[in-house]
Amino acid sequence: MVDKTPKYLDSDAECVKRALQKEVNAYQVLYERYKNRIYRYIWLKVDNKEDARDLTEQTFNKAFMKLAKLKEPTYFRQWLFKIANNEIKMYHRSQTSRIKTDSLDDAAQGKVMDNPGLSALSQSVIWTLQQLNKQEQEIIRYRLIEKKEIAEIAKITGKKIDAVKYLLRKARKRFIKIYKKNYNLGPEKKEGDKNEKV
Amino acid sequence: MKRSKKIDINQIVEDFTDKLIKGEKITIDEVLKKYPQERSKLRPLLEASEMLVKAGDEITAKTDKELAKFDNELWQKLEKNILTKNLKEVEKCKRVALQRDMVELKKRFEYILLLLYVKGYHCRIGEGIRGITRFIKSLFLISKMTDYAKLIKLYYEFVPYKLGPFDPAIYQDLKVLEIAGIIKRHPYKYKRPPSEAEKIDEGFGFNDESTIFTLTEEGMKYAQALARWCDKKDRKILEDFRRIKTTYGSAPLKKLLKYIYENYPEYTKESEVLEEILK
Numbered sequence: 001m002v003d004k005t006p007k008y009l010d011s012d013a014e015c016v017k018r019a020l021q022k023e024v025n026a027y028q029v030l031y032e033r034y035k036n037r038i039y040r041y042i043w044l045k046v047d048n049k050e051d052a053r054d055l056t057e058q059t060f061n062k063a064f065m066k067l068a069k070l071k072e073p074t075y076f077r078q079w080l081f082k083i084a085n086n087e088i089k090m091y092h093r094s095q096t097s098r099i100k101t102d103s104l105d106d107a108a109q110g111k112v113m114d115n116p117g118l119s120a121l122s123q124s125v126i127w128t129l130q131q132l133n134k135q136e137q138e139i140i141r142y143r144l145i146e147k148k149e150i151a152e153i154a155k156i157t158g159k160k161i162d163a164v165k166y167l168l169r170k171a172r173k174r175f176i177k178i179y180k181k182n183y184n185l186g187p188e189k190k191e192g193d194k195n196e197k198v
Numbered sequence: 199m200k201r202s203k204k205i206d207i208n209q210i211v212e213d214f215t216d217k218l219i220k221g222e223k224i225t226i227d228e229v230l231k232k233y234p235q236e237r238s239k240l241r242p243l244l245e246a247s248e249m250l251v252k253a254g255d256e257i258t259a260k261t262d263k264e265l266a267k268f269d270n271e272l273w274q275k276l277e278k279n280i281l282t283k284n285l286k287e288v289e290k291c292k293r294v295a296l297q298r299d300m301v302e303l304k305k306r307f308e309y310i311l312l313l314l315y316v317k318g319y320h321c322r323i324g325e326g327i328r329g330i331t332r333f334i335k336s337l338f339l340i341s342k343m344t345d346y347a348k349l350i351k352l353y354y355e356f357v358p359y360k361l362g363p364f365d366p367a368i369y370q371d372l373k374v375l376e377i378a379g380i381i382k383r384h385p386y387k388y389k390r391p392p393s394e395a396e397k398i399d400e401g402f403g404f405n406d407e408s409t410i411f412t413l414t415e416e417g418m419k420y421a422q423a424l425a426r427w428c429d430k431k432d433r434k435i436l437e438d439f440r441r442i443k444t445t446y447g448s449a450p451l452k453k454l455l456k457y458i459y460e461n462y463p464e465y466t467k468e469s470e471v472l473e474e475i476l477k
Contacts, residue, residue: 007468008357021352022284023367024277031273040261049264053272056265060276065283117260125253144250145257147219150212165208172211172246179249 016073059084136171300426307371315421316440319448326412338363363465380417
């Protein structure tokens with residue numbers, strides 16, 4: 001493993017350039033830089049440790065073997081996540097019948113996932129997250145799971161800071177609505193209504 | 199006229215989230231107390247943040263722990279695939295070269311073969327080079343003292359590093375060339391305790407043993423085909439390679455590094471032995 005990233009490999013673009021020149025060290029820096037995020041990203045979407053592990057391997061393998069096809073090296077991160085997404089899609093396609101049955105089971109059993117080692121809260125949060133649309137999931141993942149700052153998310157997504165804040169608010173609202181509805185917590189509290197009228 | 203200041207709900211939620219992320223102590227009720235008129239709008243957003251940050255911490259800890267268990271194994275598989283890809287290319291070049299009398303110098307690893315092929319200090323064809331550092335510096339000098347690096351699309355790209363100019367791709371190329379049966383590494387045992395300069399000869403992986411790189415029989419045939427092409431294109435190519443190998447390929451390492459550090463100071467920015475060398 002790389003003990004310390006050499007300065008010349010600070011940027012993804014330089015790593016990609018060097019990797020294309022067959023420098024294994026550059027591949028390793030890219031792997032080290034993204035392995036946790038990619039694994040977590042996949043893990044959240046497949047709910048299965050073994051499958052998440054296989055898909056992580058396939059994602060990096062595809063990215064590294066097809067690196068020459070990446071036209072803009074500065075977009076390595078986005079490209080890598082796109083590959084991960086495709087792998088997840090293919091995985092779900094191959095599991096279609098199982099997933100359908102599981103969804104029905106979830107509905108019948110009050111959306112309790114079987115994820116040993118995670119608290120009931122985290123399990124219900126993951127399930128709820130999966131009910132959001134792609135954009136909402138992405139923005140929540142960046143801000144609240146990966147814990148990135150708004151400015152950084154704006155840079156990654158190419159959106160303005162206010163737009164990121166707006167999307168986050170929308171996503172949070174939807175999240176809590178779905179969460180409360182599905183975990184029988186009743187409607188949101190109306191405690192502030194009185195004050196608002198004042 | 200006095201205007202009431204507009205409350206930015208988004209900002210309040212983000213400030214609250216930032217505090218949670220930083221692990222600061224803050225409760226939803228504290229925020230709601232500050233903005234009683236926005237309680238109904240704020241509460242669900244703050245609740246969502248709190249829940250997600252908490253779950254996020256747990257998920258991150260769990261996935262990081264899981265990944266750590268197979269991280270090494272996963273990287274080793276990826277590394278093997280990368281090396282296999284590089285190896286396939288080298289083996290293809292070797293097959294072509296062994297079928298021909300003459301092959302054009304097209305790949306950067308072929309500079310390694312040519313450097314090993316030409317005569318060196320002892321005036322012998324195929325004379326070995328001792329130590330990875332001497333190898334790296336000789337390839338660096340080829341790019342600086344001649345125009346031949348420009349003959350190919352992607353030559354080694356040197357950056358300042360611990361021992362001056364460095365490109366780790368040389369390590370990988372040597373590894374792949376060895377697997378492809380083109381070069382050989384021979385361990386070199388010191389007859390007396392190695393000096394400090396000799397120790398850095400092997401980079402930082404020094405283990406009381408040095409390495410001599412030479413061509414295998416097939417490597418020799420491949421290099422001969424390259425040498426014939428160079429000879430035909432411009433006799434000066436081989437002469438310059440020979441000059442660099444003779445002068446620097448077997449020079450005492452301290453002297454070689456001193457020469458490079460004095461003539462190419464831009465590559466010494468990261469050097470850990472600069473002062474020692476320039477003494």
